[in-house]
Amino acid sequence: MSDISNNSPGGDGRQILAGAHVLLADRDANTASAVADALRDQGAAHVHTVGSAQAFLDAGRTPPPTVPRWDVAVWDTGLTGDDEALTAFLCQWHEQHPRVPLVVNEETPSTRRALAVLRGRAADMVERRDADGLVAALTRALHERPADAEPRSRVHMLVVGAHPDDVEIGAGGTIHRRADEGWDVTILTLSRGAGGGDPDERRDEAHRAAAAMGARLVMEDLPDGSITDDSHTVRTIERTVAETRPDVVLVHSDSDTHQDHRAVHRATLVACRRVPRVACYQSPSATVAYRPNRFVGLRDGDLEAKLTAINAHHSQAASRWYLEEDLLRSTARYWGRFSQARYAEPLEVIRDATPLGFFPADHV
Ligand SMILES: [Zn+2]
Incomplete structure (x- = not known):
């Protein structure tokens, strides 16, 4: 040598x-x-x-x-x-x-x-x-190499969903509220929803929906209906985690009847093992075991943005009962019972390891 x-x-x-x-x-x-x-x-x-x-x-x-x-x-x-x-x-x-x-x-x-x-x-x-x-x-x-980042003053939130429209339904109001408050919000959708329509159309809808909420969208291409919680899914999520370095992650709950949602929940918990705050939003397929303990109050504009985002998914509107507007409004109104606001979205906190007082009480 x-x-x-x-x-x-x-x-x-x-x-x-x-x-x-x-x-x-x-x-x-x-x-x-x-x-x-x-x-x-x-x-x-x-x-x-x-x-x-x-x-x-x-x-x-x-x-x-x-x-x-x-x-x-x-x-x-x-x-x-x-x-x-x-x-x-x-x-x-x-x-x-x-x-x-x-x-x-x-x-x-x-x-x-x-x-x-x-x-x-x-x-x-x-x-x-x-x-x-x-x-x-x-x-x-x-x-x-990437330029040295300035010390980050903005909070970064990553919201992970199995299919196009999942995060809109579960956390659309929260995403809009936090983006409006200055957080950087990234949505990671792991499949293109081929099981529910034309993937290209669904991708365009998902981008319009993300824009309505003020978030950025990353779409992966895992198989709709047979997403697993194996190392491939974990690594797929880890890529976006490494890129966005989130302070907060929202994902499906494990208390859910849809196999893709449960797999994404488990893989995300592994991929986000070093993220200080992780919580689960409610999907229409959540079971009664879903047990929220944090409620994000929504302003009228947050609820309207959520509905706009969900309406962007035109291809799904006719066939999905859970996309009906009166149900979405009344669900947000129901969860408002547990918050200081008229409308709210529920979250089931998995981990909250930020120093006490770093966020106000309802800031997940
Ligand atoms: Zn889904």
Whole structure:
């Protein structure tokens, strides 16, 4: 491995990685040390080497005292095993450190491996021991990494539903109220509702509905009617969780007769295990075991926006009893009994781990 530094670009004194703090994992300590020297030659301020997944994750969370934060990380796939384990590990890193790009070192690059790396949202893959390639990949990753976020003052809420129109019915008024109050609200709909009509039409309806509530919409394409709570669904939800970093998540209740709703509930709880506030909205298929303990008061405008959003789902209106306006209005009026407002939407709180007083009492 002595040829690494000799082959590195920038031998003319250019400091390609000037000031960068790099976390580097490699199965072999001598290789790690040689690569670290090569990166320091390119100006890296600090290269911290580790030899295991646990040490990598620990150092990711708690950098050494001399490192203010990691700028970029390098992972050796020899430490993670098969493609599935690699993707899961990379997703874990991305979820914990969405702003620290990760470049993967691979002994024998292949399309199959590249796909696993892509699914794990890593920044790049290079052949292990290719120092030039690694420096170039790190330079690109540093150049393209997301801009540092300002400290967030806005609350981010993610609302997850199995089908188009689920979140509108369960939490449409809450979404409108919070968006109107300045929260960033993202709706994640996991299927395109092929079981209830033309998917393209339903997608357009869902976008119109999201706009009526002031929210952004992310649509995935899991199979309507047979959504599972397996790792694929969890990872699908984790992608949006990593991107939006929500403070609050709303989802279907487990007390629901629809199998998709229950599966989405369970997968979301796994994907959102680090989100401080998680609560469940009421779907028309909720059972009497649904037990709300938080009630979001709705203003007249919030209820009207909810009805507008639901009306955007034209293709469903004729065939679904639960979309009838008098039922939607009277349900909101009924739940108003439990709040200070005339209308309300109920929530079943799963977890509320924010410091006391961070939100007013009804701010889920
Ligand atoms: Zn549904």
